[in-house]
Amino acid sequence: MPSPHDLLKSLHDVLSKSIFFSSVPMSLLLIGLEGLIEPNLSCPCSEGWNKPLIALIFIGPFLFTFALMFILLRPCTCEHRCSVDPKALLKCLFPPVMWIIILLLDGDYVACASTTWKGNYASSIQSIRKWCVPSNLSLTEKVSDFQFKYQTFIATSQIAGYGGIIVISLIIICVGATYCYEKTYTETQGGAEDGAEDGAQGGASNGMQGGAKVEALWEYFLDKSMI
Template structure:
């Protein structure tokens, strides 16, 4: 065997292994809710970083809340719709379980958005100004007021809103984790109870069959 044929053989094996790996990865993504949620979680985290760089609060009291709410809610809704479509491809009749898993990306985005803080701070801002960075060493941004005499007071409010936003994100994270854990334990407990009841039913049927054979008249 010359070097050319050996190289072609190795290249063919490498392509087959790559196709097999991609096929297994695709099946795992479609069949495993955990895997699909983890992948979407990483995608959302990267997307949030991009949005964070491009986000610019209008710093107008009439528009701040609506503008910030769109950033907080809409990406999570889109991610949940994508997850529901992915879960719809799975062969399962447990609609309730599928919907619960579809909500996970929305909660992930809420946690990321509130941990960032600038969307919530923008929504709470009630004065007009310019959206600037607080400090170059700190990535926090705020609406610097047109009235410079109120700058210090308004900056203090903004920093409090950043803290409140991160606190909300932490609460959502803790509650979601507890709820997901309880749901998983409940699901496993119900499966164990179902298996036990099926085993008892099979045992009762076998005992009934044995009794019937024992009591049958001998000709």
């Protein structure tokens, strides 16, 4: 599973190859993106710092990637009056939402924010994965109990991440099905209208031809009568 920093690195690689980013403002945005790629999570394991740090990790790149996509796609246009393109706006929201889902699937970020005890962010003998190993335990407290809580936080975060993937998948399927239905309905209506027009034109043509034949016969009859 790719880490959040791998996602940012891939986004940076794609955007850096775009001609649009040759301008100075976009170059400055890329520098900021490079700064987000470098650091790795280091949970402070302090109740007063955990939640603010993780909140910034969630919100900061979310707004940053949304701003990049907003500048690229420009879903809002203001000529005679301002209007918003819903499809372009959804495209702008897709990378930021994926950023949130990847953080949830990683699990460590939500687990860090949920930690209420003081400790050191390191790997213990029982676990290779880094977590907030508690310090200054009392005689009745066990490290395994805190580790179980931390693993529960990770599992809860991953469940939320997979739930988000399911919701997004259902939305995409519904939007795709609606688009296919509207396209098929439009083509069917267009074919029916074309058939009706062809039928009307054919009927009028046949009527005109029939009228011309009757008129020719009537003229022929009058000519004979005059003779």
